[in-house]
Amino acid sequence: xxxxxxxxxxxxxxxxxxxxxxxxxxARDVIPGMRDGLILHAGPPIEWGRMSGPLxxxxxxxxxxxxxxxxxxxxxxxxxxxxxxxxxxxHHQTVGPMAxxxxxxxxVYVVENVTHGNLAFSNLNEGYGKVLRYGAYSPEVLEKLxxxxxxxxxxLADALxxxxxxxxxALLAEALHMGDEGHNRNKAGSLLFLKLLAPHVARxxxxxxxxxxxxxxxxxxxxxxxxxxxxCKAMADAGHGVEGSTIVTAMARxxxxxxxxxxxxxxxxxxAPAQVPDGLYFSGFSSEDANADIGDSTITETAGIGGFAMxxxxxxxxxxxxxxxxxxxxxxxxxxxxETDHLHFTIPALxxxxxxTGIDLRKVVELGITPRINTGIAHRDAGIGQVGxxxxxxxxxxxxxxxxxxxxxxxx
Amino acid sequence: xxxxxxxxxxxxxxxxxxxxxxxxxxARDVIPGMRDGLILHAGPPIEWGRMSGPLxxxxxxxxxxxxxxxxxxxxxxxxxxxxxxxxxxxHHQTVGPMAxxxxxxxxVYVVENVTHGNLAFSNLNEGYGKVLRYGAYSPEVLEKLxxxxxxxxxxLADALxxxxxxxxxALLAEALHMGDEGHNRNKAGSLLFLKLLAPHVARxxxxxxxxxxxxxxxxxxxxxxxxxxxxCKAMADAGHGVEGSTIVTAMARxxxxxxxxxxxxxxxxxxAPAQVPDGLYFSGFSSEDANADIGDSTITETAGIGGFAMxxxxxxxxxxxxxxxxxxxxxxxxxxxxETDHLHFTIPALxxxxxxTGIDLRKVVELGITPRINTGIAHRDAGIGQVGxxxxxxxxxxxxxxxxxxxxxxxx
Numbered sequence: 054x055x056x057x058x059x060x061x062x063x064x065x066x067x068x069x070x071x072x073x074x075x076x077x078x079x080a081r082d083v084i085p086g087m088r089d090g091l092i093l094h095a096g097p098p099i100e101w102g103r104m105s106g107p108l109x110x111x112x113x114x115x116x117x118x119x120x121x122x123x124x125x126x127x128x129x130x131x132x133x134x135x136x137x138x139x140x141x142x143x144h145h146q147t148v149g150p151m152a153x154x155x156x157x158x159x160x161v162y163v164v165e166n167v168t169h170g171n172l173a174f175s176n177l178n179e180g181y182g183k184v185l186r187y188g189a190y191s192p193e194v195l196e197k198l199x200x201x202x203x204x205x206x207x208x209l210a211d212a213l214x215x216x217x218x219x220x221x222x223a224l225l226a227e228a229l230h231m232g233d234e235g236h237n238r239n240k241a242g243s244l245l246f247l248k249l250l251a252p253h254v255a256r257x258x259x260x261x262x263x264x265x266x267x268x269x270x271x272x273x274x275x276x277x278x279x280x281x282x283x284x285c286k287a288m289a290d291a292g293h294g295v296e297g298s299t300i301v302t303a304m305a306r307x308x309x310x311x312x313x314x315x316x317x318x319x320x321x322x323x324x325a326p327a328q329v330p331d332g333l334y335f336s337g338f339s340s341e342d343a344n345a346d347i348g349d350s351t352i353t354e355t356a357g358i359g360g361f362a363m364x365x366x367x368x369x370x371x372x373x374x375x376x377x378x379x380x381x382x383x384x385x386x387x388x389x390x391x392e393t394d395h396l397h398f399t400i401p402a403l404x405x406x407x408x409x410t411g412i413d414l415r416k417v418v419e420l421g422i423t424p425r426i427n428t429g430i431a432h433r434d435a436g437i438g439q440v441g442x443x444x445x446x447x448x449x450x451x452x453x454x455x456x457x458x459x460x461x462x463x464x465x
Numbered sequence: 466x467x468x469x470x471x472x473x474x475x476x477x478x479x480x481x482x483x484x485x486x487x488x489x490x491x492a493r494d495v496i497p498g499m500r501d502g503l504i505l506h507a508g509p510p511i512e513w514g515r516m517s518g519p520l521x522x523x524x525x526x527x528x529x530x531x532x533x534x535x536x537x538x539x540x541x542x543x544x545x546x547x548x549x550x551x552x553x554x555x556h557h558q559t560v561g562p563m564a565x566x567x568x569x570x571x572x573v574y575v576v577e578n579v580t581h582g583n584l585a586f587s588n589l590n591e592g593y594g595k596v597l598r599y600g601a602y603s604p605e606v607l608e609k610l611x612x613x614x615x616x617x618x619x620x621l622a623d624a625l626x627x628x629x630x631x632x633x634x635a636l637l638a639e640a641l642h643m644g645d646e647g648h649n650r651n652k653a654g655s656l657l658f659l660k661l662l663a664p665h666v667a668r669x670x671x672x673x674x675x676x677x678x679x680x681x682x683x684x685x686x687x688x689x690x691x692x693x694x695x696x697c698k699a700m701a702d703a704g705h706g707v708e709g710s711t712i713v714t715a716m717a718r719x720x721x722x723x724x725x726x727x728x729x730x731x732x733x734x735x736x737a738p739a740q741v742p743d744g745l746y747f748s749g750f751s752s753e754d755a756n757a758d759i760g761d762s763t764i765t766e767t768a769g770i771g772g773f774a775m776x777x778x779x780x781x782x783x784x785x786x787x788x789x790x791x792x793x794x795x796x797x798x799x800x801x802x803x804e805t806d807h808l809h810f811t812i813p814a815l816x817x818x819x820x821x822t823g824i825d826l827r828k829v830v831e832l833g834i835t836p837r838i839n840t841g842i843a844h845r846d847a848g849i850g851q852v853g854x855x856x857x858x859x860x861x862x863x864x865x866x867x868x869x870x871x872x873x874x875x876x877x
Contacts, residue, residue: 367813401779
């Protein structure tokens with residue numbers, strides 16, 4: 054199989070993957086290799102000493118949530134004594150937005166790509182305000198997580214068990230026709246998600262709990278982000294491991310480093326320092342407050358949506374800056390560095406053209422065009438939360454390093 | 466007040482109207498002048514002898530639903546003996562999609578324009594398939610109507626009583642950023658409606674009924690059409706009755722005639738034969754099956770959305786025919802014949818320009834450009850239902866006749 058065939062095969066596998074949301078379960082029961090004392094985090098591997106503020110905050114919060122520590126210094130002590138292990142979510146078929154911190158007791162969505170049989174997982178979305186994924190770990194953050202885990206998660210599990218298959222690819226395809234791009238704007242997708250779950254939630258929960266759960270899901274325009282990310286992970290993983298392919302199958306940031314993986318280059322990460330996104334800041338904040346780019350949510354762009362589908366979501370510019378024309382231009386630019394147009398994700402305003410799908414390492418380096426990523430911006434200090442939203446590009450070095458590794462491995 | 470001032474005032478009133486969904490109640494209890502034996506219908510006034518198939522079918526269905534007749538011939542007998550009165554919905558602050566038939570026992574949405582204090586009403590949306598609004602009156606149609614009236618309506622009434630104000634103008638503004646145009650495409654608006662109601666439905670209904678109601682609302686991408694129409698009626702009525710204004714404040718079709726009313730011309734209707742829409746037909750049907758244009762839903766275009774906002778809804782072309790570029794062109798053409806850009810309804814893809822709002826009779830006649838209307842297409846025979854969807858223009862004669870009446874009345 055030559056390079057062109059390999060890339061075609063990898064992207065074909067990504068696009069024919071059909072991720073269904075199969076359920077909600079506890080991480081330790083379903084995520085391969087998950088265990089007490091292991092903390093999964095967003096992005097490529099990183100040790101405690103190099104973690105940024107929001108990631109550290111989320112780790113501390115997870116240790117408090119698990120009951121492994123009683124306070125911050127207790128948590129830090131555990132970590133410094135080496136009693137806590139860290140691993141990227143990506144090493145465990147998992148993805149999480151922002152800090153992405155996932156621990157053994159947390160409820161996670163279970164997504165299965167029924168075309169190729171692989172699974173992917175993601176934690177539950179906490180909504181807005183002070184949340185663990187932005188590094189907050191105050192009592193109200195942990196209380197909300199507790200409610201999500203012990204009240205909402207069992208209801209979602211029962212509701213999903215009672216419902217017909219929840220096809221996340223179909224949901225995304227519809228959401229892209231409703232002004233979403235699937236990463237930073239998931240308004241329509243979250244409402245479609247609510248629509249599919251609501252009758253079952255009403256059936257399986259008491260009226261008090263059903264009311265709370267429907268309000269929580271409905272008020273959170275990012276409710277579906279996490280299952281969407283797991284769906285993108287399941288699609289991207291389906292394209293991973295094709296011998297000779299230069300297609301990027303993961304992009305992820307841990308708040309310090311930006312890393313990519315490539316279909317034909319096994320499990321290796323190619324990393325470089327993550328950049329600060331360029332965007333709109335919430336009132337009272339500026340780029341001086343911003344942490345470097347963080348989160349596994351770039352799996353959406355890897356799978357052909359998010360920043361790559363911005364032309365479908367002109368209203369997003371009120372949130373990330375720029376004009377509707379810029380949104381179209383962003384998508385048009387991404388056609389330059391991708392393998393093909395998506396079979397299922399189409400953009401009405403571009404005459405229903407498929408989204409640009411399958412980032413080709415070679416094209417990125419040859420054309421000098423890095424992927425465009427839509428993202429939230431975290432405060433650099435733990436516990437403050439989101440300070441804005443915008444666009445960011447990965448550092449070119451990661452693609453250059455991967456291309457060199459490719460040349461060495463394949464002798465071209 | 467000169468003509469320019471009058472038109473400015475009329476459209477300003479339309480745009481500053483703020484329609485809230487206040488409740489669900491029985492027509493005879495809330496619609497002014499509603500009584501047993503009175504059947505409201507879409508469009509301008511029409512007698513039984515000139516009614517088209519779908520309108521006749523819906524009238525028969527309403528008489529069966531009310532228990533006034535036992536079968537079709539019984540119903541026809543009543544009508545022919547003059548025991549049933551007919552009046553346009555519009556004469557009773559009401560609007561209804563397609564046949565628009567509304568009788569005394571039916572549940573209706575109650576909308577109040579809290580800026581100017583006027584009320585408007587609309588019946589509940591039945592969803593797809595065999596439905597009264599397309600002239601079907603078989604037992605399953607009446608059974609569904611019965612369930613809607615006796616089971617769903619009380620739940621919606623209680624849910625609305627329990628919820629904060631449901632601002633339909635805000636809902637529409639958001640839906641236009643999510644790929645709706647508010648007439649033929651109300652996918653996003655219906656989901657936003659579901660989102661706002663769902664927690665309250667779960668609270669006020671038993672779990673069985675909550676499940677049924679949430680499924681019914683969620684499965685119907687037109688759920689919000691009827692409250693949206695009542696909201697548009699409330700907005701358009703706010704602009705009616707401005708002395709000297711040439712702004713159109715109602716466009717409506719009864720399946721035989723197309724009629725308009727004008728702000729400065731009192732209660733007069735200007736009518737001409739309705740045309741057959743041009744569009745896409747469902748499998749097995751063609752334009753030979755089509756009834757002439759029918760329904761009060763053109764109140765949406767009158768208020769500045771629907772066909773006028775098509776540029777916000779490029780995906781609609783899969784349903785009504787044409788290309789996304791045609792959708793943009795339709796909106797651009799409507800700026801030619803309208804007074805201004807809407808203050809609240811904006812189109813992201815046009816750099817958030819307000820929708821073209823306030824059809825000016827003079828511009829229509831001077832430029833020879835009639836309004837563009839998005840619409841469903843009914844089968845010409847009663848009881849078959851929807852056979853397609855497309856675009857239609859009103860006959861130019863109605864605008865010419867209105868302009869002559871204006872000239873006579875105002876001596877210009």
